[in-house]
Amino acid sequence: MSIRATEQRETAAGEIVGAGGAATGVAATGGNGFYPNGRPVKKIDGTTVRMETEGLTVRYGVSTFGIQDVSMPVFDRSVTALIGPSGCGKSTFLRALNRMHDLGVDIEVTGAAILDGENIYEPQVDAVTIRRRIGMVFQKPTPFPTKSIYENVCAGLRLVGMRRKNVLDEAVEKALTDAALWDEVKDRLRSPGGSLSGGQQQRLCIARALAVEPEVLLMDEPTSSLDPNATMRIEQLIQQLKEQVTIVIVTHNMQQAARVSDYTAFFYVGEMVEISRTQQIFSSPREERTQEYLSGTFS
Amino acid sequence: MTLKARYARDAIIQIVMVLLTALVVIPLFIIIGYVVINGISALNMDFFTQELGSPARAMRGRPTGLVHSITGTIVIDLVALVMAVPFGIATGIMMSEYQEHPLSPVARLMTSTLNGMPAVLMGLLAYGLVVKNTGGFSALAGSVALAFVMIPIIARTTESVLRVTPWGLREAGLSLGIPRWKVTTSLVLPAARAGVVTGILIAFARAAGEAAPLLLTSFGNNYFSLDMTRPMDTLPQRLYSLAISPYKQWHAMGWGGAIILLLFVMITFLVGRLVIRRMERQMEQ
Amino acid sequence: MVETNNLLPARYRGPGDRVFKTVIVLFSSVIILLAIGTALVIYLEARPTFRAFGYWNFLTETTWDPVAAVHGALPFIIGTLLTSFAALALAVVPALGVAIFTTEYAPWWIAQIINYTVDLLAAIPSVVIGLWGIFNFAPMMRERFYTPIYNWAYEDAEWLVPIIGAPSTYNFVTATIILALMIVPYTVALSRDAIGQVPREQREAAWALGATRWEVMRKAVLPYARTGIVAGILLSLARALGETMAVAMLIGNSNRVPFTLFGPAATMPSVIINEFREAVETLHYSSIMAVGFYLFIVTISINLLASYVQQKLSITKGGL
Numbered sequence: 001m002s003i004r005a006t007e008q009r010e011t012a013a014g015e016i017v018g019a020g021g022a023a024t025g026v027a028a029t030g031g032n033g034f035y036p037n038g039r040p041v042k043k044i045d046g047t048t049v050r051m052e053t054e055g056l057t058v059r060y061g062v063s064t065f066g067i068q069d070v071s072m073p074v075f076d077r078s079v080t081a082l083i084g085p086s087g088c089g090k091s092t093f094l095r096a097l098n099r100m101h102d103l104g105v106d107i108e109v110t111g112a113a114i115l116d117g118e119n120i121y122e123p124q125v126d127a128v129t130i131r132r133r134i135g136m137v138f139q140k141p142t143p144f145p146t147k148s149i150y151e152n153v154c155a156g157l158r159l160v161g162m163r164r165k166n167v168l169d170e171a172v173e174k175a176l177t178d179a180a181l182w183d184e185v186k187d188r189l190r191s192p193g194g195s196l197s198g199g200q201q202q203r204l205c206i207a208r209a210l211a212v213e214p215e216v217l218l219m220d221e222p223t224s225s226l227d228p229n230a231t232m233r234i235e236q237l238i239q240q241l242k243e244q245v246t247i248v249i250v251t252h253n254m255q256q257a258a259r260v261s262d263y264t265a266f267f268y269v270g271e272m273v274e275i276s277r278t279q280q281i282f283s284s285p286r287e288e289r290t291q292e293y294l295s296g297t298f299s
Numbered sequence: 300m301t302l303k304a305r306y307a308r309d310a311i312i313q314i315v316m317v318l319l320t321a322l323v324v325i326p327l328f329i330i331i332g333y334v335v336i337n338g339i340s341a342l343n344m345d346f347f348t349q350e351l352g353s354p355a356r357a358m359r360g361r362p363t364g365l366v367h368s369i370t371g372t373i374v375i376d377l378v379a380l381v382m383a384v385p386f387g388i389a390t391g392i393m394m395s396e397y398q399e400h401p402l403s404p405v406a407r408l409m410t411s412t413l414n415g416m417p418a419v420l421m422g423l424l425a426y427g428l429v430v431k432n433t434g435g436f437s438a439l440a441g442s443v444a445l446a447f448v449m450i451p452i453i454a455r456t457t458e459s460v461l462r463v464t465p466w467g468l469r470e471a472g473l474s475l476g477i478p479r480w481k482v483t484t485s486l487v488l489p490a491a492r493a494g495v496v497t498g499i500l501i502a503f504a505r506a507a508g509e510a511a512p513l514l515l516t517s518f519g520n521n522y523f524s525l526d527m528t529r530p531m532d533t534l535p536q537r538l539y540s541l542a543i544s545p546y547k548q549w550h551a552m553g554w555g556g557a558i559i560l561l562l563f564v565m566i567t568f569l570v571g572r573l574v575i576r577r578m579e580r581q582m583e584q
Numbered sequence: 585m586v587e588t589n590n591l592l593p594a595r596y597r598g599p600g601d602r603v604f605k606t607v608i609v610l611f612s613s614v615i616i617l618l619a620i621g622t623a624l625v626i627y628l629e630a631r632p633t634f635r636a637f638g639y640w641n642f643l644t645e646t647t648w649d650p651v652a653a654v655h656g657a658l659p660f661i662i663g664t665l666l667t668s669f670a671a672l673a674l675a676v677v678p679a680l681g682v683a684i685f686t687t688e689y690a691p692w693w694i695a696q697i698i699n700y701t702v703d704l705l706a707a708i709p710s711v712v713i714g715l716w717g718i719f720n721f722a723p724m725m726r727e728r729f730y731t732p733i734y735n736w737a738y739e740d741a742e743w744l745v746p747i748i749g750a751p752s753t754y755n756f757v758t759a760t761i762i763l764a765l766m767i768v769p770y771t772v773a774l775s776r777d778a779i780g781q782v783p784r785e786q787r788e789a790a791w792a793l794g795a796t797r798w799e800v801m802r803k804a805v806l807p808y809a810r811t812g813i814v815a816g817i818l819l820s821l822a823r824a825l826g827e828t829m830a831v832a833m834l835i836g837n838s839n840r841v842p843f844t845l846f847g848p849a850a851t852m853p854s855v856i857i858n859e860f861r862e863a864v865e866t867l868h869y870s871s872i873m874a875v876g877f878y879l880f881i882v883t884i885s886i887n888l889l890a891s892y893v894q895q896k897l898s899i900t901k902g903g904l
Contacts, residue, residue, distance in 0.1 A: 100470060103479075105399045128601075132476025142467035146489045156475030159485050205471065212475055309796040313689055319681025320698060323768050327705045330716050337719070389611030397608065406612050408891065409619040415819060415887040416880070417826025419853050420622055423876045427625040450615060480604030508709025511828040511853070515860055535711045535829075542715045542833060550719065557712045568707045572700070 039117035048076035050246045051097065051134075051216060055111035058092050058101060066092035069111070070272040072265055074216070079238060079247045081261035081278065083254060085293065088267040090250045094218050097248065098134035099127040115216070132156070135214030139221045141201030143193030143208075150189040152204055156212040171211050178244075179207035180237050199230025206237065210245075217241065219249040223256065235260050254294065258282050266290045334557045341555030350523045351532070357548035365556050367523040371531040375438050375517055376507050378527070379445035384499060387450045391457025391495075396469075396483050406454070413451035421447040422512030430516060438524075438531035441517025448509055449502040456498025460491045460578070497574040504567035508560065510535035534560050623880055630874035632866055642874055648839040648855075650863070655871035657852070657878055659839040664851040664882070666843070667756065667831065668824035671763035676817060679771035687779045688801055699776070706769035713762060714833035722758045722834055726751055730846045749844020754836035756849040762830050771820040778812025779805060811893060818890035822883050828853035852879040 033041050042049045051074040058066035067089035074080050074097075082090040092101075099120060101107045112119040120130045143152050151158070153172045162168060172189070176182040181203040185196070193204055202222060209217060219238075223231040238247060238260045251257050257264050258278060265275040266287070274287045285291045349364035356363045393400065394407050425444035430436055464487055472482035488495065510533075513519075518530040519540055525531075534556050541553035633642060633655060645656020682702060686695040730751035737744040749755075782805050790804035806813075836848025837858050843849040850858075852875050863869040 098474060100473065103399070103469070103473070128473075128476055128478045130476075131474055134474075135476075136470070136474030138467050138470060138474075140467060142465065142471040144468065144471070144486055144490070146486075146492075155472070155486075156477060159472075159475075159477045159481045208471070208475065218474075305796050305799070309798045312798045313685075316681045316685035316689055319678040320685045323678050323682050323705075323772065324698060324701050326765055327701055327708070330708065330713060333716050333720050334712065386611050386614045389608050390615045393608050393612035397605070400605075400609070402609060402612060402616075406615055409615045411891055412884055412887050413615065413619055413622075415822045415826075415890070416622070416883055417828055417853055419826070419828045419856055420626065420876055420880055420883075423629070423856070423873060424618075424622045424625050427629045427873075428621075431629075447618060450618065454612075454615060478601050480601050483604070504707065508707075508711070510709070510711040511832075511857055514857060518861070535709055538711045538715055539829060539833065542711075542718050553715055554719075557715050560709055561712055564707050564709060565704060568704060572703075 035117035037116065037118050042117070044073060044075075047078075049073045050076040051113065051115050051248075053093075053097075053111065053113045056093070056096055056113055057110045058089075058096055059108045059110075060104075061106050065089075065270045066107075067096070067267075067272075068270045071111075072272050072275050074246060074248055075263060076246055077242055077244070078262040079242050079249060079260050080263040080265060080275075081257035082248065082250045082265050082267060083252075083257050083293075084267035084273075086252065087269075089270040090267045091220055092270075093267065093272070094136075094220055094248060094250050097216070097218055098131050098136055100131075100136070102127050132212050133214055134216040134218060135209035135212065136218040137202070137205050137209055137220065137222045140225050141198060141205050143196070143201050143204055145192070145194055147193060148190045149185050149193050149196070149204060152193040153207050153211050155208060172207075175207040175211035176204075178210050178241065179203045180233065180240070181207055197230070199226050199233060202226060202230065202234060203237065206234075206241075210241075214245060216246045216248065219247065221250050221252060224252065231256075254282075266293065268293065331561065334554060334561055337551070338554030338556075338558040341551045342558065346552070346555055351521045351537075351552075353521065354544070354546050354549065357546060357552070363548075363552070365532075365534070365537060365552060365559075367520065368532040368534045368537040368556065369559065370523070370525065371438070371517070371520070372507060372533045372535075374525060374527075375441045375513070375531060375533055376445060376503060378439070378442040379449060379506060380499070380503055382442060382446040383449035383453060383502065386446075387453025387499075387502065388457050388495065390450070390454035391461060391498075392483060394454065394458040395461035396479075396487065407458075410451045410454045410458075414455055417511070418444075418448050418509045419511035419515070421445075422515035425512065425516045433528070436516060436518035436530045437528050438517050439527045441513045441531065441533065442527070444512035444516045445506040445509065448506045448512060452502035452505055453498055456501060457491075457495050460494025460498060460575075461487060463494070463579070464490045491578075493574050493578045497571045497578075500567050500571050500574075504564050504571070507567075508535055508564050510539050514539065623877075623884075626873055626877045626880060630870050630877045632870040633874040636867060642871075643878065646841050648871075650859070650865065650868040650871075653865070653867050655867065655874075657871075657875050659841045659843075660850050660852045660855050660875055661878065662841060663756075663835070663843060663849045664825055664853075664879075667760050667763055667835070667849070667851055668821060670760045671767060671824050672817065672821050674761065674764035675768045675771050675820065679768050679820075680775055680813070682768075682772045683775040683779055684801060687776060688797060688805070702769045702772050705765075706773070710766065710827065710829035711833075713766060714830040717758065717762050717830060717834045718754075721762065722753050722755075725758055725761075726753050730755070730757070734846060747845060749847035751846040752836055752848050754834050754848060755846050756835065756843055757845050759831050759835035759849070759851075762834055763824055763827055766827055766830060767820045767824045770823050771816060774816025774819055775809070775813045778809040778816060781812060782808045811896060815890045815893040818886055818893060822886040822890065825886065826853060826879065826883050828857055832857040852876075852882075 035041055052072065054071050056070045057068050060066050070093055082094060084090050095101055096109055097113055101109050109121065112121060115133065144155060147155060150172055153175050154168045157168060157171055173182060176185065181200060184200060193201065196204060223234050226234065235256065241247060249261065261278045263275060264278045264281045266273045266281065268289055274281065274285060274290045281290065282294065285294060345362040346364040348366055349362045350367040351363050351365060390406050390410060393403055397403055422444050424447060425440050429440035429443050468486055468490060469482055472486045473479065513533050513536040517533060519536050520530045520532045538553050538556050538560065541549045541556065637645065637655060642655065642657055644658055646658045647654045647656050648659060682698065686698050690698065734748060734751045737748060786804045786808055787800055790800040795803060831851055832854035835850060835854050837850050837854060838848035839850050856872055856876055860872050863872055
């Protein structure tokens with residue numbers, strides 16, 4: 001299967017399943033055919049589209065393009081890898097998916113990023129709510145330096161006012177278990193997050209992101225500062241996590257993309273060149289530029 | 300030019316650099332040395348327990364001291380600090396955390412301008428605003444003047460320490476769906492706490508050494524007073540008055556006051572340096 | 585966990601962000617009000633003087649006589665400019681020497697000690713330096729230098745006498761030297777920063793060409809840091825223009841122009857300190873405020889110029 005952005009927009013309407021009926025408010029993953037806002041769930045080739053972008057463009061300053069007119073789907077409970085040479089805009093795109101650019105000075109985002117049928121860039125949409133539904137893990141582990149392991153994990157809950165200890169305890173244990181870190185840290189939850197090794201810190205950050213139960217998890221080169229062993233743990237973790245959440249991962253390592261992802265999108269100078277099933281893009285890419293990049297002609 | 304000649308020139312220049320450095324550094328030790336030698340004998344029990352009173356007191360050998368200047372300095376400076384901190388920190392946050400806000404560059408320009416402005420002008424401002432409108436010199440006017448001096452210093456140091464906290468901290472917080480203000484108050488400020496406190500300390504020390512704005516506002520007082528609405532004495536302004544006075548006994552007391560002032564400023568400075576050092580090391584980890 | 589999901593969104597939509605931002609905006613506007621307010625209040629207080637003498641005449645009038653109610657700021661402006669530029673001239677070379685020595689020549693622990701010491705020098709309150717100047721430095725200078733030089737000039741170089749003037753204890757040269765001492769830490773710190781910002785590649789490129797340390801400095805480092813050093817010198821100049829207490833204590837306070845080297849003089853800040861508390865007549869008071877107003881204009885111009893130069897620096901940095 002392959003999905004060219006433009007084609008996909010044209011064919012999208014025809015592939016919607018389960019039209020009609022009342023909205024139930026159950027998440028799309030419930031499989032009853034509707035997004036929570038009542039719009040019918042969109043499917044491509046029978047696979048549920050969890051997020052998609054339409055003509056997403058990010059400009060830095062007046063004229064420099066970060067990314068231009070990117071339209072692509074993100075499929076539910078799968079791993080989508082974004083690859084491409086450095087400076088190609090893959091991280092810029094990733095950050096646009098949870099409105100991380102809101103903070104930047106002189107950054108303009110146009111187009112749409114649609115989560116469960118709702119454009120997150122609509123003026124009435126609260127960026128903070130969106131970010132809780134779309135979590136993010138960064139290149140360098142970023143544990144909060146002033147907080148303990150426990151406090152790091154429940155930071156997202158506590159900072160918005162959750163105080164009940166049993167809820168927090170439960171959430172911390174679940175998130176740390178999901179992040180495959182529980183056994184290593186359960187005896188020292190009160191020690192500072194900075195005391196962990198790099199790989200553990202990164203898993204702590206993943207646990208922290210998971211604790212608020214996001215629906216989509218964005219990962220920006222999560223293993224680039226880790227050693228091979230820690231990298232392997234994170235990759236295994238990603239495989240487990242995709243049972244529950246939709247994952248978009250930026251990686252500069254093509255082997256990693258091949259290992260962990262179901263879909264791969266190739267970015268080049270601010271454009272999304274091609275998105276396909278991973279085995280297809282690595283075996284027989286449709287675009288010449290993809291082929292050249294994968295075979296190392298340019299980087 | 301031969302290699303040998305080039306090396307020779309390099310060596311000569313090194314000697315010149317050393318000499319120039321000595322020229323800059325030595326006066327510091329001379330000044331500290333003179334202050335300590337001349338002032339140490341003035342620091343007796345009376346110095347810390349008695350008020351200054353009229354010149355006659357000193358000339359007749361009756362007990363006099365600078366306790367009223369020391370308490371006055373503490374009171375006026377602390378009140379100034381309380382007034383300055385919220386504004387200074389808010390401006391620092393504006394400059395570092397709300398860079399997209401139109402006010403942000405304006406605040407930065409104003410902060411750097413005010414930081415380079417002579418403190419005596421803050422004295423004139425406080426005189427025009429407070430002394431003239433309340434009908435007289437007062438400790439409160441002195442606090443206002445010093446607060447004006449402190450605000451831009453606190454703003455600048457707050458901005459710079461907030462900026463060295465890793466950007467990832469904010470992104471990590473936001474990506475968890477924490478609102479921006481909570482990210483600032485619960486993540487960024489605590490991470491930069493040591494630095495912010497140091498900035499406040501530095502502003503406090505700088506203002507504590509200022510005599511000019513106080514001469515125009517809190518005026519000075521030979522007697523003990525804790526009434527914020529009346530003139531109050533402070534160490535720097537008292538040092539000036541003692542130094543230009545014609546009485547030998549007062550000159551000695553001036554040296555004693557200089558030791559106290561110098562000690563306070565230097566300890567604050569050293570503590571500030573240590574804290575910033577530790578914070579930088581913490582951030583590197 | 586499920587229950588938290590139902591609980592949280594309401595809080596997210598809370599007014600926290602807007603409230604916090606409003607508070608920050610309100611509080612940080614104070615710094616803007618402060619800058620504008622300084623200019624405005626001092627100007628309003630100075631208005632009687634401007635009305636009586638006019639902006640320009642006040643600036644160019646050389647007489648300052650409160651008793652005769654004639655006020656002109658020229659002596660103080662000349663005094664401020666002369667002392668500041670002279671002090672800067674004295675300070676720049678040693679300051680660059682310290683900056684170069686600590687960044688390029690000295691072992692790191694010596695550099696550390698020197699940096700600490702120089703920063704400590706900046707932390708000494710002006711009034712303490714003034715105290716030292718009054719009781720030690722100024723009498724010593726008069727005895728050791730001014731009087732012998734004056735005596736020599738009186739005998740052998742009579743043309744010098746009108747320039748150096750009769751030696752008084754508190755005079756122009758003393759104030760200038762002290763002023764130089766007081767601005768040197770700023771010049772050091774700012775040039776040190778500028779030199780520290782030179783990328784290592786620049787240095788290494790010069791090293792690789794077989795340059796000696798001084799040649800690396802002169803060919804690679806100093807040209808690169810030039811803009812930063814110039815901005816630092818401008819900021820030091822602004823410091824010198826506004827330095828108040830030590831100068832007021834040591835310059836002798838005479839508004840009779842022309843000043844002589846060994847004779848008393850006055851600067852804008854020093855006249856404010858020395859006469860403000862005795863200014864009972866409205867015109868005298870407002871004239872001091874007017875001096876303050878011009879001091880404001882001068883220092884703000886130098887500061888803006890310095891930040892303009894620094895801005896240019898940051899642009900070149902981005903471009904490289």
